Protein backbone atom coordinates (compact mmCIF):
# COMPACT_ATOMS: atom_id res chain seq x y z
CA UNK A 1 0.00 0.00 0.00
CA UNK A 2 1.08 3.59 -0.54
CA UNK A 3 0.94 6.35 2.02
CA UNK A 4 -1.58 5.40 4.72
CA UNK A 5 -4.07 7.65 6.48
CA UNK A 6 -5.84 6.46 9.61
CA UNK A 7 -8.68 8.35 11.23
CA UNK A 8 -9.03 7.27 14.82
CA UNK A 9 -11.79 7.45 17.38
CA UNK A 10 -14.75 6.50 15.20
CA UNK A 11 -17.86 6.14 17.35
CA UNK A 12 -20.77 6.21 14.86
CA UNK A 13 -21.43 4.58 11.46
CA UNK A 14 -21.88 8.01 9.85
CA UNK A 15 -18.37 8.98 10.97
CA UNK A 16 -16.98 5.81 9.46
CA UNK A 17 -18.73 6.46 6.15
CA UNK A 18 -17.57 10.09 6.09
CA UNK A 19 -13.98 9.05 6.87
CA UNK A 20 -14.00 6.57 3.99
CA UNK A 21 -15.53 9.16 1.66
CA UNK A 22 -12.73 11.50 2.72
CA UNK A 23 -10.22 8.89 1.55
CA UNK A 24 -9.06 7.33 4.83
CA UNK A 25 -7.40 3.92 4.60
CA UNK A 26 -7.92 2.85 8.22
CA UNK A 27 -10.60 3.55 10.81
CA UNK A 28 -9.70 3.41 14.49
CA UNK A 29 -12.02 2.08 17.21
CA UNK A 30 -10.71 3.03 20.65
CA UNK A 31 -11.34 0.28 23.18
CA UNK A 32 -8.81 1.81 25.57
CA UNK A 33 -10.10 4.21 28.26
CA UNK A 34 -10.95 7.42 26.39
CA UNK A 35 -13.76 9.86 25.78
CA UNK A 36 -14.04 8.01 22.47
CA UNK A 37 -14.08 4.57 24.03
CA UNK A 38 -16.37 1.95 22.52
CA UNK A 39 -17.19 -1.43 24.02
CA UNK A 40 -16.53 -4.66 22.19
CA UNK A 41 -20.26 -4.87 21.37
CA UNK A 42 -20.24 -1.32 20.01
CA UNK A 43 -17.13 -2.07 17.97
CA UNK A 44 -18.84 -5.12 16.52
CA UNK A 45 -21.95 -3.08 15.66
CA UNK A 46 -19.81 -0.46 13.90
CA UNK A 47 -17.99 -3.09 11.87
CA UNK A 48 -21.32 -4.76 11.00
CA UNK A 49 -22.72 -1.41 9.84
CA UNK A 50 -20.21 -1.33 6.98
CA UNK A 51 -20.32 -4.92 5.70
CA UNK A 52 -18.40 -4.22 2.49
CA UNK A 53 -15.32 -2.81 4.18
CA UNK A 54 -12.29 -5.08 4.33
CA UNK A 55 -11.97 -6.11 7.98
CA UNK A 56 -8.27 -5.23 8.28
CA UNK A 57 -9.09 -1.56 7.60
CA UNK A 58 -10.69 -1.43 11.04
CA UNK A 59 -8.11 -0.90 13.79
CA UNK A 60 -8.94 -1.75 17.41
CA UNK A 61 -6.90 0.55 19.66
CA UNK A 62 -5.89 -1.01 22.99
CA UNK A 63 -3.73 -0.01 25.91
CA UNK A 64 -1.80 -2.70 27.85
CA UNK A 65 -4.35 -5.35 26.81
CA UNK A 66 -4.30 -8.75 28.44
CA UNK A 67 -4.55 -11.99 26.49
CA UNK A 68 -8.27 -12.40 27.20
CA UNK A 69 -9.12 -9.05 25.58
CA UNK A 70 -7.00 -9.78 22.51
CA UNK A 71 -8.54 -13.25 22.22
CA UNK A 72 -12.06 -11.85 22.62
CA UNK A 73 -11.48 -9.21 19.98
CA UNK A 74 -9.90 -11.50 17.44
CA UNK A 75 -12.61 -14.07 18.15
CA UNK A 76 -15.46 -11.61 17.68
CA UNK A 77 -13.90 -9.71 14.78
CA UNK A 78 -11.49 -12.03 12.94
CA UNK A 79 -9.18 -10.18 10.58
CA UNK A 80 -9.34 -6.87 12.43
CA UNK A 81 -6.09 -4.91 12.84
CA UNK A 82 -4.81 -4.16 16.34
CA UNK A 83 -3.01 -1.07 17.59
CA UNK A 84 -1.36 -1.69 20.93
CA UNK A 85 -0.12 1.09 23.19
CA UNK A 86 2.11 -0.01 26.04
CA UNK A 87 2.51 -3.77 26.46
CA UNK A 88 0.64 -6.48 24.62
CA UNK A 89 0.37 -10.12 25.70
CA UNK A 90 2.90 -12.55 24.35
CA UNK A 91 2.12 -13.60 20.77
CA UNK A 92 -0.30 -10.75 19.99
CA UNK A 93 1.56 -9.77 16.81
CA UNK A 94 1.47 -13.30 15.40
CA UNK A 95 -2.18 -13.71 16.40
CA UNK A 96 -3.22 -10.54 14.56
CA UNK A 97 -1.19 -11.34 11.49
CA UNK A 98 -2.41 -14.93 11.35
CA UNK A 99 -5.96 -13.59 11.04
CA UNK A 100 -5.04 -11.18 8.24
CA UNK A 101 -5.01 -8.00 10.31
CA UNK A 102 -2.15 -5.56 10.70
CA UNK A 103 -0.12 -5.36 13.89
CA UNK A 104 0.44 -1.72 14.78
CA UNK A 105 2.55 -0.87 17.80
CA UNK A 106 2.71 2.54 19.45
CA UNK A 107 5.54 3.23 21.82
CA UNK A 108 8.90 4.95 22.10
CA UNK A 109 10.65 1.93 20.59
CA UNK A 110 9.55 -0.36 17.77
CA UNK A 111 8.04 -3.76 18.53
CA UNK A 112 9.66 -6.80 16.90
CA UNK A 113 7.51 -8.28 14.17
CA UNK A 114 4.91 -5.50 14.10
CA UNK A 115 4.19 -4.18 10.64
CA UNK A 116 3.72 -0.59 11.75
CA UNK A 117 5.50 1.51 14.35
CA UNK A 118 3.27 4.44 15.29
CA UNK A 119 5.09 7.32 16.92
CA UNK A 120 2.71 9.51 18.91
CA UNK A 121 2.67 12.22 21.55
CA UNK A 122 2.77 11.63 25.31
CA UNK A 123 -1.03 11.50 25.63
CA UNK A 124 -2.57 9.65 22.67
CA UNK A 125 -5.81 11.12 21.45
CA UNK A 126 -5.22 14.44 23.24
CA UNK A 127 -4.58 16.52 20.13
CA UNK A 128 -1.30 17.74 21.58
CA UNK A 129 1.44 18.32 19.04
CA UNK A 130 4.99 17.27 19.90
CA UNK A 131 8.40 17.84 18.42
CA UNK A 132 7.78 15.66 15.37
CA UNK A 133 11.07 13.96 14.51
CA UNK A 134 12.09 10.97 12.45
CA UNK A 135 13.53 8.20 14.64
CA UNK A 136 17.16 7.36 14.01
CA UNK A 137 16.50 3.69 13.36
CA UNK A 138 13.41 2.10 11.87
CA UNK A 139 13.42 -1.71 11.69
CA UNK A 140 13.64 -3.13 8.17
CA UNK A 141 10.22 -4.07 6.90
CA UNK A 142 8.32 -1.86 9.36
CA UNK A 143 6.27 1.12 8.25
CA UNK A 144 6.50 4.29 10.29
CA UNK A 145 3.26 6.16 11.02
CA UNK A 146 3.09 9.56 12.68
CA UNK A 147 0.42 10.85 15.08
CA UNK A 148 0.01 13.43 17.79
CA UNK A 149 -1.75 16.74 17.37
CA UNK A 150 -1.81 16.65 13.58
CA UNK A 151 -4.18 19.11 11.94
CA UNK A 152 -5.07 20.22 8.42
CA UNK A 153 -2.74 23.20 8.80
CA UNK A 154 0.22 21.27 10.19
CA UNK A 155 0.18 17.86 8.58
CA UNK A 156 2.29 18.91 5.57
CA UNK A 157 5.09 20.25 7.78
CA UNK A 158 4.92 17.16 9.99
CA UNK A 159 5.15 14.84 6.98
CA UNK A 160 8.10 16.84 5.62
CA UNK A 161 9.88 16.64 9.00
CA UNK A 162 9.36 12.93 9.68
CA UNK A 163 8.88 11.39 6.21
CA UNK A 164 6.48 8.75 7.57
CA UNK A 165 4.72 6.03 5.61
CA UNK A 166 1.40 7.11 7.08
CA UNK A 167 -0.35 9.47 9.46
CA UNK A 168 -2.99 9.02 12.14
CA UNK A 169 -5.33 11.73 13.42
CA UNK A 170 -8.22 12.09 15.80
CA UNK A 171 -8.72 15.44 17.54
CA UNK A 172 -7.61 17.52 14.55
CA UNK A 173 -10.52 16.31 12.43
CA UNK A 174 -13.20 16.79 15.09
CA UNK A 175 -15.75 19.55 15.36
CA UNK A 176 -18.43 20.13 18.00
CA UNK A 177 -20.48 17.18 16.68
CA UNK A 178 -17.65 14.68 16.42
CA UNK A 179 -15.66 13.75 13.33
CA UNK A 180 -16.16 16.52 10.79
CA UNK A 181 -16.51 15.44 7.12
CA UNK A 182 -14.98 18.66 5.76
CA UNK A 183 -11.99 18.54 8.12
CA UNK A 184 -11.43 14.84 7.37
CA UNK A 185 -11.45 15.44 3.60
CA UNK A 186 -9.11 18.42 3.93
CA UNK A 187 -6.78 16.48 6.21
CA UNK A 188 -6.54 13.46 3.93
CA UNK A 189 -5.95 15.70 0.90
CA UNK A 190 -3.23 17.70 2.67
CA UNK A 191 -1.49 14.57 3.98
CA UNK A 192 -1.52 12.84 0.61
CA UNK A 193 -0.34 15.96 -1.23
CA UNK A 194 2.57 16.32 1.20
CA UNK A 195 3.54 12.66 0.83
CA UNK A 196 3.29 12.84 -2.96
CA UNK A 197 5.45 15.97 -3.00
CA UNK A 198 8.16 14.22 -0.98
CA UNK A 199 8.01 11.14 -3.20
CA UNK A 200 8.38 13.30 -6.30
CA UNK A 201 11.31 15.20 -4.81
CA UNK A 202 13.03 11.89 -4.00
CA UNK A 203 12.45 10.67 -7.58
CA UNK A 204 13.84 13.91 -9.02
CA UNK A 205 16.95 13.59 -6.89
CA UNK A 206 17.45 9.99 -8.04
CA UNK A 207 16.96 10.90 -11.71
CA UNK A 208 19.44 13.75 -11.42
CA UNK A 209 21.88 11.31 -9.87
CA UNK A 210 22.59 13.56 -6.91
Ligand SMILES: O=C(O)c1ccccc1NCC(=O)[C@H](O)[C@H](O)COP(=O)(O)O
Nearest residue numbers: 008034124125126127148149169170171
Ligand atom coordinates in the same frame (compact mmCIF):
# COMPACT_ATOMS: atom_id res chain seq x y z
O1 LIG B 1 -7.88 8.48 20.83
C1 LIG B 1 -7.87 8.21 22.03
O2 LIG B 1 -8.65 8.74 22.83
C2 LIG B 1 -6.87 7.20 22.56
C3 LIG B 1 -6.95 6.81 23.89
C4 LIG B 1 -6.05 5.87 24.39
C5 LIG B 1 -5.09 5.32 23.58
C6 LIG B 1 -5.01 5.71 22.23
C7 LIG B 1 -5.88 6.65 21.72
N1 LIG B 1 -5.79 7.07 20.40
C8 LIG B 1 -4.78 6.59 19.53
C9 LIG B 1 -4.71 7.18 18.18
O3 LIG B 1 -4.39 6.46 17.26
C10 LIG B 1 -4.91 8.66 17.94
O4 LIG B 1 -5.34 8.86 16.64
C11 LIG B 1 -3.55 9.35 18.07
O5 LIG B 1 -3.15 9.27 19.39
C12 LIG B 1 -3.62 10.83 17.65
O6 LIG B 1 -4.55 11.53 18.40
P1 LIG B 1 -4.69 13.11 18.22
O7 LIG B 1 -3.46 13.73 18.81
O8 LIG B 1 -5.92 13.46 18.96
O9 LIG B 1 -4.80 13.38 16.75
